[in-house]
C-alpha cells in the first residue's frame with residue numbers, strides 16, 4: 549500500500565494560499581525597515597521587541613538539529629505541542645465527516661482538539677497491560693479515519709508502547725500515525741525520530757515542557773516528512789513562536805549536559821519512589837514507568853488525594869479514569885519533595901489503619 553499525503557489533505561487546505569508576511573517577502577539585512585508597520589522607536593522595555601520574529605525560527609531549528617539530528621526541514625515548532633495537535637486536525641480532518649483513533653487511557657488534549665474541530669473520536673482502549681489492541685484498532689479504522697494518536701511513554705500510565713505494534717500501525721494504516729513522545733527523555737528506548745525516512749506517514753511530537761524545564765515558554769516540536777512539515781507551516785499563524793521564547797530557548801538549548809543530569813536524577817528518584825510506594829501494604833500496584841511520573845494503584849485514592857492537598861502536596865487523581873481505577877498519578881519531584889510525599893502517604897495510611 550502506498551502512502552499519498554494528497555489523498556489525506558482537506559481540499560480547502562490543498563487550495564489554501566497562505567498568508568505572506570512582511571518577513572516572508574523580504575529576508576536579509578536592511579537598515580531601514582518600513583514594511584511591517586512596527587514601532588520604529590523601540591519597545592517601552594529594557595529589551596527591544598518591536599520587530600516581528602522569524603516566522604520559521606531558523607536558528608532554533610538549527611540548534612534542535614544539532615541536538616536531535618533531525619534536519620531543519622523536518623521540524624515544525626508550535627506554541628506548545630497543543631498547537632501541533634490542533635493543526636493536524638485542521639489539515640487532515642473534515643469536520644463532521646472524518647474520524648481519528650484514540651487509545652485511552654491517554655493524554656486528554658487529543659479528544660479536546662477533536663471536539664473543537666468537530667471530529668469523531670473512535671476509542672479503542674489499551675489492553676490491561678496498557679498496550680495497543682491492534683485488532684481493535686484495525687476494526688475501528690474506516691475510509692474516513694485520518695489520524696491515530698499513540699502516546700509513548702504514555703500519559704497517565706507511564707509505560708512505553710511496544711515498538712513493534714507502532715510499526716504495525718505505520719505499515720498498515722493509510723492515515724497518519726502520531727507518536728507523542730513528550731516523555732521520551734526519561735525512557736531508555738530510542739525515539740521514532742530515527743525512523744522518519746522509513747515511514748512517510750509518521751509524525752513525532754516532542755516538547756520542551758517536561759525534561760527541558762521550559763513549560764512556561766510554550767515550545768512544542770513536530771517531526772515529520774518535509775511534505776507534512778510544509779503543510780504545518782502553511783496553516784500555522786505566521787509568528788506563532790514569539791521572539792522572547794526564541795531567544796531564551798536558543799540559550800537554554802546550550803545546556804544539554806545539565807538537562808541530562810536532571811534526567812538521570814529524575815529516573816533514579818522515580819525508581820526509589822516506586823520501590824518505597826510498592827513496599828506499603830495499601831499500595832496494590834505501581835506501573836513500571838519510562839516517564840517522570842508514576843501511576844500508583846492504592847487504597848482510598850480519593851481520601852489520600854484530599855489528605856495530600858490539605859498538606860500542600862498536589863498529585864493527580866486518576867482514580868475515576870477507565871483502566872486507572874484506584875490510581876493516583878504522581879510526578880517525580882526533587883529528592884526533598886519525594887521524601888515529603890512519602891512521609892505524608894505514610895502518615896495517611898498509618899492513621900487510617902488505627
Ligand SMILES: *Cc1c(COP(=O)(O)O)cnc(C)c1O
Pocket residue numbers: 627628629630631655699703728730754755756757758763766767768
Ligand atoms: C505534557 C504533555 C505534552 C506537552 O504539551 P505542551 O503543549 O508542549 O506543553 C504533550 N503530550 C503529552 C502526552 C503530555 O503529557
